[in-house]
Amino acid sequence: MVLIPSSLAVLYAADAFGNAERKMGRQQAGQGMLAALIRSTQSSHFPVVATRQEDLSALRQQAQLLQPGLNLHLWPLDKLDRLSGVDALLVADPALARWAEARQWxxxxxxxxxxIGMTHTLSSVAALEALRGLPASPIRAWDALICTSRCAREAVQVVLAHQAELLARRFGGQARAWDGPQLPVIPLGCDLDRFQALAAGREQARVALGLQSAQVVLLFVGRLELHAKAHPGVMLQALSRVAQHHARETPDRPRPCLLVLGTARSQATAAAWREAVDYFSQWFDLRLFDGQDDALSDQAWSAADLFISLADSLQETFGLTPVEAMARGVPVICTDWNGYRDTVVDGLTGCLIPTSQPGPATSHRLAELALGRLRYDDFMADLMQQVVVDEDALVVALERLLNDASMRQRMGEAGQRRARQLYDWNHVVGEIRSLAADLTEKRMAAVGQNEVQGSFPSPWQQFASWPSRHHQLAGNICLDPNRFQQRLALMEQLQIYARFSTAADPPLRLSALRPLSAHLQTMAAAQSQTFVVSIDALQAALPDQTAAALQHALAWLAKIGALELSA
Structure with missing residues (x-):
């Protein structure tokens, strides 16, 4: 099929495409995509839809820098009913129903x-409301919602199916397929040329940062909030285990170094990280860098031998930093989690660490969020408490890559090739333009047709495809007495654990944690080796605790490595 060339307009908003005060993946991706769209424009005009109050001076300057002589063709947002000369309107979020309603005029x-819309986070009430509104909106088969990962598409499909079922029950009949929107998977991209240019200068960067040439340097980049991206506990624990092993076996070897590049929104978060630095620095070098400092960020990336990101937040849908690492030729260790598993090829460009979370039928607190009794950050923290990253698998991956420079080089080179093939913004924007042309074909073919209890699924159902597996909060748990006691002590000692467990604010307090821990401590004291106990027996021993509270506490204890849950 020969695709009809299409004119693609952009709905411009500074929040999506402008220079945000605090660097977030969504804004960085928006800036990169917009630059690639401008560069790839074949016409002398670049169509932009915006409010009359929007400051477009930065966009005009960017357009002239990237395409001298290119004119912005501005169309006021309040005149969408007269928009002409374009075949598709690109909206950098999933809220398509609003624009479909406007199009009806x-x-x-x-x-x-x-x-054409795009997914970003899918866990907020605003995102869920946007998706829920699609089945009842005038969205058609020639519209599309770009999903940045396969998991994102599955999460969207869960919400759409849930709403279709609600509508079918309300109006009678059966839920069935409806004509739109298309749900193509198109990833986010990055500026390959810039990142590859910055990949040089390793030794100079290390000198500037005071790092040894022979030191293996790991890098984490992202939000430092403990609940919003990746809880750092498993990363720090696993690296400390590996570092202690190296210290015993090869005492003359330089200690590994972990660079943490990001920004904390609160003083409490910053204090928790400083406390973690004080504790874990006894085994490896741990340094915190300001993620807002561009020069320091470039030096940290250039100095890195290995990138690590153990995302465990349902707020994540794609995850751009592993792609940026591959673009720079840096091998990646990351969780087998949502979009990460699309970008990182396990064993080829890095290592994927297994994850688990409760199954779709597990209790949740979405009603509290939807009705305003629970803050969004607390909701995400509540879910984070129950996602487990396989610490032992992480230790194995760290051992392999810290000990094998040639493997790191092979994986870095393979990652760079993969980034060039799939994630260069020029390639990604080409996919978006091809999608627009395909949608134009569908729309032109349709010309002449006649035109006229819980609101959302459970987060564990919506995001059921995020982890490697679902752990079962039934059956048995496995407990090593020594490790259990050590992790319980750290839970009391370190804020990275206590803040969401023993010292948690009331909305996040785990009511069953202390009685469960006390009961398991009594059992562990009578054991000299690893033992198994059934969850039914624990429930019988703790009759005052609800099953949901007990399961939540068990998930947290598994998360911090104090026990193991059955698969």
Missing amino acids: HQKGAAAWSL
């Missing part, structure tokens, strides 16, 4: 142009 109705 056009004399051509839904056939006026195609809408």
Whole structure:
């Protein structure tokens, strides 16, 4: 099929494409995508839809820098009913229903142009409301919602199916497929040329940062909030285990170094990280760098031998930093989690660490979030408490890559090739333009057609495809007495654990944690080796605790490595 060339307009908003005060993956991706769209424009005009109050001076300057002579063709947002000369409107979020409703005011109705949205986080009430509104909106088959990962698409499909079932029950009949939108998987991209240029200068960067040439340097980049990206406990524990092993076996070897590049939003988070630095620095070098400092960020990336990101937040849908690491030729250790498993090829460009979370039927607190009794950050923290990253598998991966420079080089080179093939913004924008052309074909073919209890699924159901597996909060648990006592002590001692367990704020307090821990301590004291106990027996021994509270506490204890849950 020969695709009809299409004119793609961008709905511009500074929050999506502008220079945000605090660097977030969404804004960085938006800036990169917009630059690639400008570079790839074949016409002398670049169509932009924006409010009359939007400051477009930075966009005009960027357009002239990337394409001298290119003119911005501005269309006011309040005149969408007269928008002409474009075939598709790109919206950098999933809230397509609003624009589909606005399109209905056009004399051509839904056939006026195609809408293309993009997923980012899918866990907020705003995102869920945007998705829930699609089945009842005038979205058509020539519209599309770009999903940045396969897991993102599955999460979207869960919400759409849930809403379709609600509508079918309300109006009678059966839930069935409806004509739109398309759900293509198109990843985010990055500026390959810039990142590869910055990959040079390793030795100079190490000198500037005071690092040894022979030191193996790991890098984490991301939000430092303990609940919003990746809880650091498993990363720090696993690296300390590996470092202690190296200290015993090869005492003359330089200690590994972990660079943490990011920004803390709160003083409590910053204090928790400083405390972690004080504790874990006895085994490896641990340094915190300001993620807002561009020069320091480039030096940290250039100095890195290995990138690590153990995302465990349902807020994550794609995860851009592993792609940026591959673009720079740095091998990646990351969790087998949502979009990460699309980007990182286990054993080829890095290592994927198994994860687990409760199954779709597990209790949740979405009603509290939707009704305003629970803050979004607390909701995400509540879910984070129950996601487990396989610490032992992480130790194995760290041992392999810290000990094998040639493997790191092979993986880095393979990652760079993969990034060039799949994630260069020029390639990604080409996919978006091809999608627009395909949607135009569908729309033109349809010309002449007649145009006229819980609101959301459980987060564990919506995000059921995020982890490697679902752990079962039934059956048995396995407990090593010594390790259990050590992790319980750290839970009391370190804020990275205590803040969301023993010292948690009331909304996040684990009511069953202390009685469960006390009961398991009594059992562990009578054991000299690893033992197994059934969850039914624990429930019988703790009759005052609800099953949900007990399961939540067990998930947290598994998360910190104090016990193991059955698969």
